[in-house]
Amino acid sequence: MSRTTALRGPVTVWTVLKWTLAIAIAIVAVFPIWWMFNVVFSQPGEPVSLNPRLWPTSLSAGIDKIRMIFTETGYLGAYFISITYALLTIVGVLLIASLAAFEFSLFKFPGRRIMFGIVMLALMVPTAVTIIPTYLLTSRLGWLNTMQGLVVPGLASAFGLFMLVQFMRAVPKEMIEAARLDGAGHFQIYWHVALPLCSNAMITLAILTFIQTWGNYMWPLIIGTRTEMYTVGQVVGMFNSPLSHHTVDTVMTANLLAAIPPLLFFLIFQRKIVEGIAMSGTKG
Amino acid sequence: MAFIDISAVSKIFGNTRILENINLDIEHGQFVVFVGPSGCGKSTLLRMISGLEDVSAGTISIENEVVNDVEPALRGVAMVFQSYALYPHMTTFQNVSFGLRMAHKTAEFIAARVQQATGILQLDKLLERKPGQLSGGQKQRVAIGRAIVREPRVFLFDEPLSNLDAELRVQMRAELMDLHRRLGTTMIYVTHDQVEAMTLADKMVVMSGGRIQQAGAPLVLYDDPDNQFVAGFVGSPKMNFLPATLVGADATGVRLTGIGGGGNAVLPIVGITVAAGPVTIGIRPEHLRLVTEGATSPECLVLEGRVAIVEELGAESFVHLDLPDSTRVTLRAGRDAGRIGHTARVALDLERALLFAADGLRLRGRGLVQQ
Numbered sequence: 001m002s003r004t005t006a007l008r009g010p011v012t013v014w015t016v017l018k019w020t021l022a023i024a025i026a027i028v029a030v031f032p033i034w035w036m037f038n039v040v041f042s043q044p045g046e047p048v049s050l051n052p053r054l055w056p057t058s059l060s061a062g063i064d065k066i067r068m069i070f071t072e073t074g075y076l077g078a079y080f081i082s083i084t085y086a087l088l089t090i091v092g093v094l095l096i097a098s099l100a101a102f103e104f105s106l107f108k109f110p111g112r113r114i115m116f117g118i119v120m121l122a123l124m125v126p127t128a129v130t131i132i133p134t135y136l137l138t139s140r141l142g143w144l145n146t147m148q149g150l151v152v153p154g155l156a157s158a159f160g161l162f163m164l165v166q167f168m169r170a171v172p173k174e175m176i177e178a179a180r181l182d183g184a185g186h187f188q189i190y191w192h193v194a195l196p197l198c199s200n201a202m203i204t205l206a207i208l209t210f211i212q213t214w215g216n217y218m219w220p221l222i223i224g225t226r227t228e229m230y231t232v233g234q235v236v237g238m239f240n241s242p243l244s245h246h247t248v249d250t251v252m253t254a255n256l257l258a259a260i261p262p263l264l265f266f267l268i269f270q271r272k273i274v275e276g277i278a279m280s281g282t283k284g
Numbered sequence: 285m286a287f288i289d290i291s292a293v294s295k296i297f298g299n300t301r302i303l304e305n306i307n308l309d310i311e312h313g314q315f316v317v318f319v320g321p322s323g324c325g326k327s328t329l330l331r332m333i334s335g336l337e338d339v340s341a342g343t344i345s346i347e348n349e350v351v352n353d354v355e356p357a358l359r360g361v362a363m364v365f366q367s368y369a370l371y372p373h374m375t376t377f378q379n380v381s382f383g384l385r386m387a388h389k390t391a392e393f394i395a396a397r398v399q400q401a402t403g404i405l406q407l408d409k410l411l412e413r414k415p416g417q418l419s420g421g422q423k424q425r426v427a428i429g430r431a432i433v434r435e436p437r438v439f440l441f442d443e444p445l446s447n448l449d450a451e452l453r454v455q456m457r458a459e460l461m462d463l464h465r466r467l468g469t470t471m472i473y474v475t476h477d478q479v480e481a482m483t484l485a486d487k488m489v490v491m492s493g494g495r496i497q498q499a500g501a502p503l504v505l506y507d508d509p510d511n512q513f514v515a516g517f518v519g520s521p522k523m524n525f526l527p528a529t530l531v532g533a534d535a536t537g538v539r540l541t542g543i544g545g546g547g548n549a550v551l552p553i554v555g556i557t558v559a560a561g562p563v564t565i566g567i568r569p570e571h572l573r574l575v576t577e578g579a580t581s582p583e584c585l586v587l588e589g590r591v592a593i594v595e596e597l598g599a600e601s602f603v604h605l606d607l608p609d610s611t612r613v614t615l616r617a618g619r620d621a622g623r624i625g626h627t628a629r630v631a632l633d634l635e636r637a638l639l640f641a642a643d644g645l646r647l648r649g650r651g652l653v654q655q
Contacts (some may be wrong), residue, residue, distance in 0.1 A: 177336050178369035182383035182430070183357035192382075196373040 092155035101164030293342035319481035320491035362431035545609030553649035572615035
């Protein structure tokens with residue numbers, strides 16, 4: 001009994017205010033997602049009628065809408081493009097960021113600090129600023145409406161590098177030296193020692209890259225002008241546009257389908273994400 | 285030429301000289317211990333032998349081959365680190381076999397070598413465990429196993445026992461001595477613990493301030509140190525140093541005054557050529573003894589002091605006395621030898637006393653006066 005009281009602590013005005021604020025923020029964050037479910041899994045028009053319902057009423061109606069979206073629009077193709085785009089970006093970002101982080105964090109070479117400083121400056125430059133020169137370059141390479149045009153410009157991730165550098169700095173130098181004495185070459189040390197020791201950080205970076213790539217709207221919109229190169233973001237954007245002639249429940253279904261993969265990812269890996277971010281902040 | 289020949293080696297980091305003109309010969313099969321206080325450059329010297337640190341000047345040769353520019357892995361050396369540096373994501377087997385796998389040896393060869401090494405170190409039952417599931421002593425053995433399996437020409441140990449508790453340290457020390465006897469390989473060992481150095485070394489290299497202060501057999505360094513630093517560093521409890529003034533030297537020895545705040549004595553060392561002035565007498569705790577009131581002896585100087593601390597160790601005790609000039613001396617005595625705060629008389633065996641100049645160098649005569 002006393003233990004329970006001790007854990008709860010005395011109820012003060014501050015506690016009440018804190019909880020009220022937290023619950024209010026949670027409602028603001030969760031309600032739109034809940035509303036999306038509600039609209040999708042109800043008979044068309046029901047939740048937005050004069051007598052709105054706050055809970056789903058028809059599972060079959062929702063399934064019908066999902067089937068309709070997948071079969072009658074280019075949504076499935078966009079899903080494929082988005083997943084390929086996300087997976088290729090993840091592989092590329094992990095490879096490039098980890099190789100660069102390995103060098104920056106564990107070895108000394110001339111110009112290291114300046115180069116790392118320049119990379120970190122890139123973190124502060126908004127994407128919108130670099131998007132036109134990047135577009136021009138990609139266009140000159142003839143990569144418009146191609147998968148490489150979509151993927152390659154996003155492979156050098158300053159954030160990913162920063163995060164992995166923080167992790168790899170925590171790898172004991174003696175471990176690298178022991179590997180050198182054991183006859184491991186530069187790449188072998190990276191592959192057999194540094195990389196496995198940073199697996200947690202790599203998983204975190206993969207998840208964050210997935211969420212970011214999946215939600216990326218601007219770059220795919222600019223680079224992919226042909227419908228067969230549309231990503232989920234663009235297709236959802238078309239559903240959302242004022243002249244799309246889609247009813248609100250179809251639009252909501254398209255949005256829900258777009259939101260499910262990152263939501264699932266986050267729900268499954270949320271511990272890893274929090275751990276990863278917390279570790280990258282404290283271990284540096 | 286010696287098995288390992290270190291010739292005029294220096295190490296400079298930026299503007300700081302870490303090592304200065306190091307010259308050292310190491311014979312095949314010797315157990316050499318580098319010992320000295322923190323920051324004396326002993327680990328840097330070891331790392332230079334391993335190849336992990338570049339040589340700023342001079343040469344390091346192993347079996348007549350200059351290895352200054354040879355990659356660490358090709359020098360035929362293996363190193364055991366203070367932190368063990370085991371790969372946490374690998375099992376004992378994978379850790380021990382890492383070097384062989386990097387050398388692309390066959391699976392049968394690797395299995396045989398690992399079995400041999402783990403057999404010597406009694407690690408057979410721990411092959412599937414990861415470092416996180418091993419105790420400190422077991423981790424240490426795995427680290428040694430990783431070194432043994434490569435059959436190196438030289439083993440390098442960088443303070444390998446520092447992270448172990450006192451009991452385990454003594455046990456591992458014995459195991460290392462046994463390992464050295466069995467393998468017969470040259471071993472170089474770095475420590476700041478002079479007891480560890482004394483017990484393990486065939487050759488002890490005392491370092492300070494980036495220089496070798498003296499190198500030789502442990503007992504030679506104990507009995508016949510070259511300078512006050514070595515005299516004070518080797519031995520526990522450490523040697524007592526008493527300030528004195530040299531007033532002259534003749535055929536009977538060196539005449540000293542002001543020892544411990546007023547004692548006069550003739551130190552039986554002849555042939556010293558040094559001007560009168562301040563000197564330091566060095567005398568080991570076992571060459572002091574407590575004497576009763578009124579006792580005198582021609583070859584002993586008797587001083588009076590106040591007992592400050594008594595450390596009872598069971599079989600013996602260490603008595604710390606404050607002399608009138610506040611110099612503290614320590615002596616080995618039997619049980620219940622002194623009472624704190626009481627006055628005690630201590631006799632110094634002058635025949636065993638050493639003399640150091642004001643700059644810390646040993647003042648050696650041509651010999652002791654023949655009695």
